[in-house]
Amino acid sequence: MKICVNELKNHVGEKIIFSGFVDAIRDKKWVMFVILRDATGKVQMTIEKSDENNKELLERMSNVTVESTIRAEVEVLENTSVKLGGIELIPSKIDITSSAEPLPFDFNNLAGVNIDTRMDFRWLDLRNEKNMLVRQIESCLVQAMRQFLYDNHFTEIHTPKLIGTASESGSSVFEVKYFDRLAYLAQSPQFYKQMALAGGLDKVFEVAPCFRAENSNTNRHATEFTSFDLEFSYIDSYEDVMNLEEDLLIAGLSKVKDEYGDKILEVFGKEVIVPTKPFPRIKLKDLYEKLHEKYGFSIPTEDIGDMNAEAEKLTYRLALEEYNSEFMFVVDYAATKRPFYHMRDENGKLQGYDLIWRGTEITSGAQREHRYEELCKNAKEKGLGEDVKFYLQFFKYGCPPHGGFAIGVDRLTMLLLGLTIKETQFLFRGPNRLDP
Ligand code: AMO
Secondary structure, rough: OOOOHHHHHHHHHOOOEEEEEEEEEEEOOEEEEEEEOOOOEEEEEEEEEEOOHHHHHHHHHHHHOOOOEEEEEEEEOOOOOOOOOEEEEEEEEEEEEEEOOOOOOOOOOOOOOOHHHEEEEEEEHHHOOHHHHHHHHHHHHHHHHHHHHOOOOOOOOOOOEEEEEOOOOOOOEEEEEOOOEEEOOOOOOOHHHHHHHHHHOOEEEEEEEEEOOOOOOOOOOOOEEEEEEEEEOOOHHHHHHHHHHHHHHHHHHHHHHHHHHHHHHHHHOOOOOOOOOOOOEEEEHHHHHHHHHHOOOOOHHOOOOOHHHHHOOOOOOOHHHHHHOOOEEEOOHHHHHHOOOOOOHHHHHHOOOEEEOOOOOEEEEEOOOOOHHHHHHHHHOOOOOHHHHHHOOOOOOOOOOEEEEEHHHHHHHHHHHHOOOHOOOOOOOEEOOOOO
């Protein structure tokens, strides 16, 4: 395996193979400095011109363009006068493993570069140090959240994304030609994560793509995004679901703060705040009242019983001002505005919630209706028939009371770093963006 820049200090005095991108070449009178780069940093390779043995190396390197890649046999030396980590590489052999053409833009300086040009050449855009950090931070966050679930005896599952009927609500799904019939792309793993519990697995999770055929061009919507979904059995109420989400987010954000807190502040200007339990919880009706009282906000008639983007923004403000919290759970949504699989109590009150962080919804969750008769009734009420018939069967042969939630990973990273979803996703997918 390749030795990375951040491991070189462990190889001082050794002869090793080092590979990387040519970041810059500084051709001085007596010496040529070649700055090499990999995902962990940069290092200086020094080629002395006075050394006759270096003639061939110098000739070869003088024809190399920046962003080409090389493989070099080098000696790793400690040199305190070298600014890049106090290490320099002295090569005895260099192979050019790929040659780069002139770049369409300078990825080190993206300020004036159109976002669509950046997306067209996303693999170059990703070479920007900040963008590389986004990937590494997201990876750290998801790893910590996964680890939390493994530690709590959750099993990772992989549910199909090609499905035979339009899932969940019958709207917003992509149709795919499937031999001589139609299939659909899963809008979420909802039905299958619940099927896992009907299958006797007590606690499951999945980190996977969701597809939404929504023509939304906002900073937080994508047509394909990564969802961190979980579902678990034998809960007493949706309070148990919210409690677990608190612990999960605390685990994820603690790890990110430990590993990247300073870097995030320096590069993105955002402080990573690890929340404390319990996160404030507010009923939708009370929230409307507070938002009206404090900020003069009234929910538009069509959104009554639900939230909208403006309400989410103000909820964040309220959470900060009144609860000193970046997070806020909102409960008591109208059953008419929520999916049929959310449980309702004997008074028809919905047993579900949304979680708002930094002005955006990051999660929907609920206790699920696991009683076959009730579930059939709810589905019928929503006008769902054949499409959900297969799903209703899961609850016919015994199924534990259960609940779960889904966190949008892209939104989590985006809000953590103060970016848009286009900048955050590895490769953005939106109504007008299917390439590369
Ligand atoms: P919901 O539709 O609210 O719930 O989605 C869950 C979370 O996924 C993220 N999200 C999105 N991210 C980017 N682009 C989009 N178009 C987009 N749509 C949703 C959000 C959202 O909170 N089955 C339920 C979850 C559950 O109850 O377990 C569901 O899909 O962060």
